[in-house]
Amino acid sequence: xxxxxxxxxxxxxxxxxxxxxxxxxxxxxxxxxxxxxxxxxxxxxxxxxxxxxxxxxxxxxxxxxxxxxxxxxxxxxxxxxxxxxxxxxxxxxxxxxxxxxxxxxxxxxxxxxxxxxxxxxxxxxxxxxxxxxxxxxxxxxxxxxxxxxxxxxxxxxxxxxxxxxxxxxxxxxxxxxxxxxxxxxxxxxxxxxxxxxxxxxxxxxxxxxxxxxxxxxxxxxxxxxxxxxxxxxxxxxxxxxxxxxxxxxxxxxxxxxxxxxxxxxxxxxxxxxxxxxxxxxxxxxxxxxxxxxxxxxxxxxxxxxxxxxxxxxxxxxxxxxxxxxxxxxxxxxxxxxxxxxxxxxxxxxxxxxxxxxxxxxxxxxxxxxxxxxxxxxxxxxxxxxxxxxxxxxxxxxxxxxxxxxxxxxxxxxxxxxxxxxxxxxxxxxxxxxxxxxxxxxxxxxxxxxxxxxxxxxxxxxxxxxxxxxxxxxxxxxxxxxxxxxxxxxxxxxxxxxxxxxxxxxxxxxxxxxxxxxxxxxxxxxxxxxxxxxxxxxxxxxxxxxxxxxxxxxxxxxxxxxxxxxxxxxxxxxxxxxxxxxxxxxxxxxxxxxxxxxxxx
Amino acid sequence: xxxxxxxxxxxxxxxxxxxxxxxxxxxxxxxxxxxxxxxxxxxxxxxxxxxxxxxxxxxxxxxxxxxxxxxxxxxxxxxxxxxxxxxxxxxxxxxxxxxxxxxxxxxxxxxxxxxxxxxxxxxxxxxxxxxxxxxxxxxxxxxxxxxxxxxxxxxxxxxxxxxxxxxxxxxxxxxxxxxxxxxxxxxxxxxxxxxxxxxxxxxxxxxxxxxxxxxxxxxxxxxxxxxxxxxxxxxxxxxxxxxxxxxxxxxxxxxxxxxxxxxxxxxxxxxxxxxxxxxxxxxxxxxxxxxxxxxxxxxxxxxxxxxxxxxxxxxxxxxxxxxxxxxxxxxxxxxxxxxxxxxxxxxxxxxxxxxxxxxxxxxxxxxxxxxxxxxxxxxxx
Numbered sequence: 012x013x014x015x016x017x018x019x020x021x022x023x024x025x026x027x028x029x030x031x032x033x034x035x036x037x038x039x040x041x042x043x044x045x046x047x048x049x050x051x052x053x054x055x056x057x058x059x060x061x062x063x064x065x066x067x068x069x070x071x072x073x074x075x076x077x078x079x080x081x082x083x084x085x086x087x088x089x090x091x092x093x094x095x096x097x098x099x100x101x102x103x104x105x106x107x108x109x110x111x112x113x114x115x116x117x118x119x120x121x122x123x124x125x126x127x128x129x130x131x132x133x134x135x136x137x138x139x140x141x142x143x144x145x146x147x148x149x150x151x152x153x154x155x156x157x158x159x160x161x162x163x164x165x166x167x168x169x170x171x172x173x174x175x176x177x178x179x180x181x182x183x184x185x186x187x188x189x190x191x192x193x194x195x196x197x198x199x200x201x202x203x204x205x206x207x208x209x210x211x212x213x214x215x216x217x218x219x220x221x222x223x224x225x226x227x228x229x230x231x232x233x234x235x236x237x238x239x240x241x242x243x244x245x246x247x248x249x250x251x252x253x254x255x256x257x258x259x260x261x262x263x264x265x266x267x268x269x270x271x272x273x274x275x276x277x278x279x280x281x282x283x284x285x286x287x288x289x290x291x292x293x294x295x296x297x298x299x300x301x302x303x304x305x306x307x308x309x310x311x312x313x314x315x316x317x318x319x320x321x322x323x324x325x326x327x328x329x330x331x332x333x334x335x336x337x338x339x340x341x342x343x344x345x346x347x348x349x350x351x352x353x354x355x356x357x358x359x360x361x362x363x364x365x366x367x368x369x370x371x372x373x374x375x376x377x378x379x380x381x382x383x384x385x386x387x388x389x390x391x392x393x394x395x396x397x398x399x400x401x402x403x404x405x406x407x408x409x410x411x412x413x414x415x416x417x418x419x420x421x422x423x424x425x426x427x428x429x430x431x432x433x434x435x436x437x438x439x440x441x442x443x444x445x446x447x448x449x450x451x452x453x454x455x456x457x458x459x460x461x462x463x464x465x466x467x468x469x470x471x472x473x474x475x476x477x478x479x480x481x482x483x484x485x486x487x488x489x490x491x492x493x494x495x496x497x498x499x500x501x502x503x504x505x506x507x508x509x510x511x512x513x514x515x516x517x518x519x520x521x522x523x524x525x526x527x528x529x530x531x532x533x534x535x536x537x538x539x540x541x542x543x544x545x546x547x548x549x550x551x552x553x554x555x556x557x558x559x560x561x562x563x564x565x566x567x568x569x570x571x572x573x574x575x576x577x578x579x580x581x582x583x584x585x586x587x588x589x590x591x592x593x594x595x596x597x598x599x600x601x602x603x604x605x606x607x608x609x610x611x
Numbered sequence: 612x613x614x615x616x617x618x619x620x621x622x623x624x625x626x627x628x629x630x631x632x633x634x635x636x637x638x639x640x641x642x643x644x645x646x647x648x649x650x651x652x653x654x655x656x657x658x659x660x661x662x663x664x665x666x667x668x669x670x671x672x673x674x675x676x677x678x679x680x681x682x683x684x685x686x687x688x689x690x691x692x693x694x695x696x697x698x699x700x701x702x703x704x705x706x707x708x709x710x711x712x713x714x715x716x717x718x719x720x721x722x723x724x725x726x727x728x729x730x731x732x733x734x735x736x737x738x739x740x741x742x743x744x745x746x747x748x749x750x751x752x753x754x755x756x757x758x759x760x761x762x763x764x765x766x767x768x769x770x771x772x773x774x775x776x777x778x779x780x781x782x783x784x785x786x787x788x789x790x791x792x793x794x795x796x797x798x799x800x801x802x803x804x805x806x807x808x809x810x811x812x813x814x815x816x817x818x819x820x821x822x823x824x825x826x827x828x829x830x831x832x833x834x835x836x837x838x839x840x841x842x843x844x845x846x847x848x849x850x851x852x853x854x855x856x857x858x859x860x861x862x863x864x865x866x867x868x869x870x871x872x873x874x875x876x877x878x879x880x881x882x883x884x885x886x887x888x889x890x891x892x893x894x895x896x897x898x899x900x901x902x903x904x905x906x907x908x909x910x911x912x913x914x915x916x917x918x919x920x921x922x923x924x925x926x927x928x929x930x931x932x933x934x935x936x937x938x939x940x941x942x943x944x945x946x947x948x949x950x951x952x953x954x955x956x957x958x959x960x961x962x963x964x965x966x967x968x969x970x971x972x973x974x975x976x977x978x979x980x981x982x983x984x985x986x987x988x989x990x991x992x
Contacts, residue, residue, distance in 0.1 A: 531964055531968075532664045536976055536979025537979060540971060589970045589971065592969075601949065602953075606958070
């Protein structure tokens, strides 16, 4: 006797639970019950759950009957010949989908040769433990799982041909790789996901060695000639948007060349690029603070200013300008309307990004690094056949991370490029490295993929043989051009008089508490003071009462508001933040006094 | 010759040790002198320079590996051995000098006579472990009519713990005040409140109290395991009672330790507490597979104990004793420190590091410490 629940609702009771569950399964398989229905018998509480709701995670499995897989050789042959499809397998009840709870009642074999009479299902393949992006990693079963995670994560950050209609799109922070290539070492997912239609990397020749210390700590060396030939070259797109908003009282924004009378008018040179309609034209090169869309807005507080201000009712400047530190070429201008019928203007800037020192690259195995140097090909090592690597990768990145798959890909890439085929790198069913080695040997190369290299500068033979091969490398979206940040002087905060925060606003780089501790630990006393001088102020202190005195520079007179002019008043230098602290203490009713003493 | 070096500041044990070694290998006088000169140089080279920021360096030496520690803290759950808090929580507890250790534990070394045989060790272990009445009783029954508690004894447990009925009676009599303890003919122990106003509630209370009544062993030691370290048996105990354990004659008092710093200070003195801090901190660091120079730990231990009392690095401990208001306020509870300073009109001489960072003046450390004083002839100012 067991309770039966359909979609979490009690519907009745059954006597023979096993027979009932079997009946439900059989009925589902012959099509009497919907294919989406799953049944689960809870052996602990002796309840039967039938579930047909949306949002359950279900996965396909091959049905097993009497220890025999229902998927036969015949089916696989037909599948290969494209006579039948996945759909047919489901309708023929060779494959069914189980949800998480029905899985609990099943006995699933991992491979066909371990099937017994007790098994109910067979796993389609070991590959299905991997997701879509993870399946794109070749030879993943040779690597460490954590690296595999990172590998699939970095693939999502790679630049490529993300959409074929990118020219008419307005995506924020989009980049296009100029010459994307299909990977030589492939996995089945490359076919399924039509990766060749939107590839996201390039096949490069790599050498596994160090080069003058410029590839320490995961950095890589790029071949300057390769870069100039277009390796990893990309274009960065940045759209700017503005809208003619409508305000209460029938006031509207106006896109056009702003009038000189308006509030916050920029200099004429800033407006030089916009045309009569207030919008810039495609093809013009712009730099930071250039106006690309001229716009004025109505005054913010209508009415109350009118009586007093002479410049009553002036419009405000609200143009769109190029962001701090950015340059680019106007790529496309779009003038349209938004849903409310307001005029909408979008301008897309484009900027060519050739790889530079500091740009991030990664292979598909969680091995990411930044460019440490871009070296002319003449200075790079070359093989006996004159091949110069496009990229030099540090061997120190390998032992602790144990990404064997990275090495096998190099080998497979080498074989692939020599034989003109695409080696199969699908996890668990890849071409074996042993066979790859034999094939490599047949091409007249060393079996282990190593080659004799010659120093590009001196021409001397390198003592060690170097592992050289081809692999797929991706350029990641993190580029120094978007991150580089430095400041000498600039805007400060009103309250603390310390530099403002943020790269986009031209702020400072904070030297935080722990960084301060480093200066202290080094005993670099005066350097520390200098670093914290950003809010340095000179205060005049009345020596009698220890409070702030006043220095009247115009009359060259010092006096204390409390003790008068006949007291000793001396200037001291301290941080404005401390002055603020003292002021705040005063606001709390505490009266801190400064007692001056000669330092010497 | 020896005194000459000692007078120049080389530690006596170093000098004497070297001379002894040198004499053993039959060095000549001149060679010994050469060795001593070398020793003096090496020793003075190891001096810390004036103005070195030892405090910050120590803090960083703990802070950096500490960040790696936080992640792998409670990895030891479920191990059959004694579960002792380790990792960052233990380090914090140690340096804060908390009086309540989260997992009190002792390492009890035994007198030589008891360390050979497993049997002997087990016997000592049973002596140390605190046995409560609950453990030797099989049933506590409340007799509602007679308003008394009747306890059936568990003979097997008694035999295991080497306890006789007489001993139990004795322990109950001294442990339960205001209770009449009797033994009936059939071996049942009868507990009856001796107060005049008997009621059922009292009997219930008595039963619960009797369960926890101390029978034998050392109080607070709740669990013991004998473990073989090298070729001798050591008893690891959870719970800590140093004074109690040391009073047993079977225990080697020279080596037995507890992980409670305050208790160590109380029983063995402040120098022992200092050693205990170093030992405990090193244990945590070693356990995490980290490597921090002992001298950093020694420095912290020195700071915590140099007043003669164990003080933690907290706002109520060492940090709270800083002279500067600003320094204290920048550590913890700034408002409290500023208000208290304002109430008594404290003066901050701005002598130390943090204060000078706050007001942005050169800190009196490293290059900021020395200053030049020029002596001018016929100076006119």
